[in-house]
Amino acid sequence: METPFNEELLEKRQALLDMGITPYPYEFKTSHKxxxxxxxxxELMEQDVSVAGRITALRRQGKKVFFMDIEDFDSRIQLYMKQQILGDENWQALLQLNMGDWLGVTGKVFVTKMGELSINGKEMSVLSKAVVPVPISKSKGEESYYQLSDAETLYRQPYIRWITDKKSRETMVTRSRIISTIRSFMEDREFLEVTTPTIEMLYGGAAAKPFETNIQALSNQDAYLRISPELPLKKFIAGGFPKVFTICQNFRNEGIDRSHNPEFTMMEWYEALTDYNYQMDQFETLVSTVVKKVTGDTKITYQGTELEFAPPWDRLTMIGAIKKFANIDVEEMSDEELREKVKEIDKDEKMKKDFSWGHGVNFLFEELCEDKIIQPTFIMDHPLDISPLTKAKRGNPKLVERFEPLVVGMEIGNAYSELTDPVEQYERFTNQRKFDELSMDQEGTVHHPIDMDFINAISMGMPPTGGVGLGIDRLVILLTDQPSIRDVIAFPMMRRVTTETEEDKSEE
Structure with missing residues (x-):
């Protein structure tokens, strides 16, 4: 197998070894970041400190002096390295170093004549010798030059992005802070964090295509990666837990675009004795709290657009949104008129020949309204046909008590007054299968299996419950001002690069 090693850098590694210096020691004790x-x-001026970091600049001045920059996770400092002070052995080791290598240094803190805070190195340790070129950019003030710009390389090898771009590291830090703040908010409200299966024998909780596998220890029984934690969480509620949440990865074998990745992170929570009205208030409180704690304000700018997350958010029914943004009153339309309107708009033939009133209404909303919703807004009261796990709207049985929060045309959550009647739930699942052709893939896979164990669980009595899902990746997109989900996921899904060996085999 061909290695990525660079011959010149391998020679320098060997030179260090020949000098009796291990380029990969076990530890290095620092006194300060x-x-x-x-x-x-x-207070540290003219005091000795021990620091460590990656070499990001290397400038030789004459024969016996190096100026170097090293960078750790969140800062940078200049090193002044003089042969007379370091000694010949350290100096010879220094000559084998390149940008990208890790170095530990002990020396006095001082300021150069040019006003640059620096460390006058008197002892050094090689901490890691890179054996592939590290594409370190050059910086001057706030400007960076010769920065690696090949997006595919940066997404395939995110460690290069983190090495070379401090802002990308900050995005990962912000992501962690968002999740930590969410968790603290839920725990403060006495929610219990629980885990749900990643591998399930029967998937459910969403109409999505799963990743399929099998369990060898169970006679190769079919199994699936979780598409949603919804049904296991509801089993917790049926089992007597009043407030539960989980933060987990979901997996859907579907499209990839700026807001979708086959593996994504979300939080779901369920709270007994509440409905979707209560959860709307809780959702906007949670998100506005996270925004304020992470950014310092409830008002942020995303891709040039100012967004205000302070409650209360706008509330708009799906039918009202279609009337407002598309000037179409679906309530006054017959089923045939609605069907004709959908066909008129559906230039790409996304809809099948047979679709329900609810599917038609949802299509019109997604095609004509979704991208027009910029400020945080709750879209409420979806058609019953597309919401089989939701209680019917009080006063209008064609709709359900459901909301989706949208920001800059992007859905960041989904919530219901959960359906708790087991008989009606079974009937809904059964009726939904009449429209299974709407969710079949090219192989004819049906995406609406009926989980009879879930039916059995709520048959034992499930109290009124409000349930909510929050898309964490999408919230991170907004709070870090990133254009795509690929910029906020550490390891986004990419097409595998075919090696020459694989190409040769395919030709055979």
Whole structure:
């Protein structure tokens, strides 16, 4: 197998070994992070510190002096490395270093004549010798030059993105802070965090195509990666737990675009004795709290558009949105008139010949309205046909008590007054299968299996419950001002690169 190693860098690695220096030691004790040296520079001036970081600039001045920059996770500092101070052995080791290598240094803190905070190195340790070129860019002030710009490489090899771009590291930090803040909010409200199966014998909770596998230890029984944690969480509620939530990965074998990845992170929570009205208030409180704690304000700018997350958010029914943005009153239309309107708009033939009133209404909303909703807005009261797990709308049995929060045309959640009548739930599942052709893939796979164990669970009595899903990746997109989900997921899904060996085999 061909290795990525660079011959010149391998030679330098060997030179270090020949000098009796291990380029990969077990540890290095630091006294300060680089950011701490900067923050405490006045009290540390002319004091010895021990620091470590990756070499991001290397400038030789004459024969016996190097100026170097090293960078750790969140800061950078200049090193002044002089042969006379380091000694010949350290100097010879220094000559084998390149940008990208890791270095530990002990020396005095001082400021150069040019006003640059620096460390005058007197001891050094090689901490890691890179044996492939590291594409470190050059920086001057806030500007970076010669920065790797090949997007595919940066997505395939995110560690390069993190090495070379501080902002991409900050995105991952913000993502972690968002999840931590969400978890604290839920725990403060006495929710219990629980886990649900990643591999399921029967998938459910959403109309989506699953990833399929099998369990060898169970006679190769068919199994699926979770498309939603909804049904297991409801079993917790049926089992007597009043408030539960989970933060988990879901897997859907479907499309990839700016807001979709086959593997994504979400939170779902269920709370007994509440409905979708209560959960709307809780959702906007949660999100606005997260926005404020992470960014310092409830108002942010996303891709040039100012967004205000402070409650209350606008509330608009799906039917009202179609009337407002498309000037179409679906309530006054007959089923045939609605069908004709859908066909008129459906230039790409997304809809099948046979679709229900509810599917037609949902299509009109997605095609004509969704991208017009910019500020945080709850779209409410969806058609019953597309919401088999939701209680009917009080006063209008054609609709359900459901909401989807949208921001800049992007859905960031989904919530119901959960259907708790087991008989009606079974009937809904059965009726939904009449429209299974709407969710079949090219092989004819049906995406609406009926989980009879779930029916059995709620048959034992499930109290009124409000249930909510929050798309964490999409919230991170908004709070880090990133254009795509690929920029906020550490390892986004990419097409596998075919090796020459694989190409040769395929030709055979």
């Amino acid at each position: 680089l950011s701490e040296v900067r923050e405490k520079q006045e």
